[in-house]
Amino acid sequence: MSSNDDPKTNGADSDAHVSPSSATHTIPYIILFFILGMAASMVLGWLIFPQLLYSQKNQPVDFNHRLHLELVDQSCQSCHFFREDGTFSGAPKLAQCIDCHDQQLGLSENEKVFFEQYVAKGREVPWLVYARQPDCVFFSHAAHVEGARMDCVTCHGYTGTSESLRPYEENRISGYSRDIWGRKISGLKSNSWDRMKMSDCAKCHTQFADIHDSSVQTRRDACFVCHK
Numbered sequence: 711m712s713s714n715d716d717p718k719t720n721g722a723d724s725d726a727h728v729s730p731s732s733a734t735h736t737i738p739y740i741i742l743f744f745i746l747g748m749a750a751s752m753v754l755g756w757l758i759f760p761q762l763l764y765s766q767k768n769q770p771v772d773f774n775h776r777l778h779l780e781l782v783d784q785s786c787q788s789c790h791f792f793r794e795d796g797t798f799s800g801a802p803k804l805a806q807c808i809d810c811h812d813q814q815l816g817l818s819e820n821e822k823v824f825f826e827q828y829v830a831k832g833r834e835v836p837w838l839v840y841a842r843q844p845d846c847v848f849f850s851h852a853a854h855v856e857g858a859r860m861d862c863v864t865c866h867g868y869t870g871t872s873e874s875l876r877p878y879e880e881n882r883i884s885g886y887s888r889d890i891w892g893r894k895i896s897g898l899k900s901n902s903w904d905r906m907k908m909s910d911c912a913k914c915h916t917q918f919a920d921i922h923d924s925s926v927q928t929r930r931d932a933c934f935v936c937h938k
């Protein structure tokens with residue numbers, strides 16, 4: 711009696727639960743569950759996972775670039791300058807702040823922390839460097855800023871004119887700063903400063919080789935141009 715087992719020939723009176731009409735009715739639900747599942751995993755993968763992947767640390771003191779730029783003589787060079795030997799000073803030392811901050815200048819909580827924790831104790835501020843590369847990488851500001859006349863914004867974005875230092879984000883697995891590893895999980899860049907991995911350095915060096923009179927080294931792009 712194989713025909714009895716076939717719901718198509720027996721219709722509703724054999725086994726109501728597997729009737730063809732109820733089977734077709736469940737299809738939209740299956741598709742709906744599939745779409746919901748997809749959406750849930752996309753939210754997890756694109757929004758929640760990146761949140762979990764990075765830990766956030768606040769800078770020890772918030773620094774207001776915009777406020778200070780109006781007060782200093784030589785804009786950026788007042789704090790980030792090239793030493794006589796061509797090396798870059800990087801993050802400023804406390805001595806550069808003390809010229810003005812030998813006493814408390816304002817009433818803000820932020821300056822109070824800066825003054826009491828660092829100036830009064832003579833301790834350097836342990837700034838977190840967003841652009842920090844691993845120790846094996848050799849990078850020269852002089853080659854880019856003085857040699858190739860590049861703007862700070864190309865690699866750093868608008869930190870130099872900001873009113874506040876954003877939190878430092880560190881990749882929990884690799885230990886890299888998010889500025890190196892990439893802002894977007896999709897890997898797409900909308901700005902030149904969104905990521906600074908090996909491929910990003912190399913890509914620009916190849917592009918520049920055509921329009922810029924590159925040194926033999928960057929043209930070759932050998933490992934020891936950027937590694938030590």
Ligand code: HEC
Nearest residue numbers: 773778785786788789801837838839840841862866869870
């Ligand atoms: C009065 C001193 C001062 C002046 C002037 C100044 N900066 Fe800064 N800058 C700082 C301090 C303090 C930090 C925090 C250190 C850090 O984040 O590495 C900083 C951090 C930065 C950083 C972040 C580097 C990183 O990866 O962490 C950039 C980029 C920067 N400054 C660019 C500029 C530019 C561009 C100008 C000029 C338009 C400028 N700064 C002028 C004091 C100064």
Ligand code: HEC
Nearest residue numbers: 771772774781782802806807810815816817818820821824
């Ligand atoms: C040219 C003088 C000058 C130099 C150099 C300078 N500052 Fe200031 N700074 C000021 C003045 C003026 C204010 C504003 C005080 C006020 O009225 O609140 C200020 C304010 C601040 C504040 C409080 C801002 C806020 O958010 O309320 C901090 C923090 C600070 N400075 C840190 C630094 C650090 C760190 C350095 C060294 C890298 C530095 N300053 C170098 C003059 C200077």
Ligand code: HEC
Nearest residue numbers: 786790800801839841842843849854855860861862864865
């Ligand atoms: C070609 C890209 C590029 C340009 C242009 C550039 N930087 Fe950087 N900057 C970097 C990289 C990469 C690092 C990290 C270096 C490292 O970790 O050894 C860095 C680090 C820094 C730091 C932190 C250094 C430290 O060790 O304390 C400061 C401050 C900074 N840059 C400011 C500037 C300023 C100001 C300008 C413009 C005058 C500028 N940078 C231009 C790529 C660039």
Ligand code: HEC
Nearest residue numbers: 848849850853858906910911914918924925927928935936
């Ligand atoms: C947006 C373009 C750009 C980016 C991004 C960039 N560079 Fe460069 N780099 C240049 C140019 C232009 C020169 C100068 C070329 C020359 O004079 O040969 C240069 C020169 C250098 C030199 C000196 C080579 C020599 O022969 O003296 C080193 C080292 C270097 N880059 C390392 C790096 C590293 C490491 C990174 C990534 C963290 C990086 N660069 C990112 C454009 C870039």
Ligand code: HEC
Nearest residue numbers: 843844846847906907908909911912915931932933935936
């Ligand atoms: C244009 C500059 C540049 C050149 C040329 C370059 N690198 Fe790199 N490399 C970097 C930077 C910047 C990083 C750190 C960011 C990253 O991991 O992408 C890095 C990271 C690495 C790492 C990972 C190190 C770690 O601690 O995570 C390895 C391995 C490496 N490079 C090998 C090489 C080899 C092999 C070559 C030659 C074929 C080479 N690189 C050429 C810039 C360069």
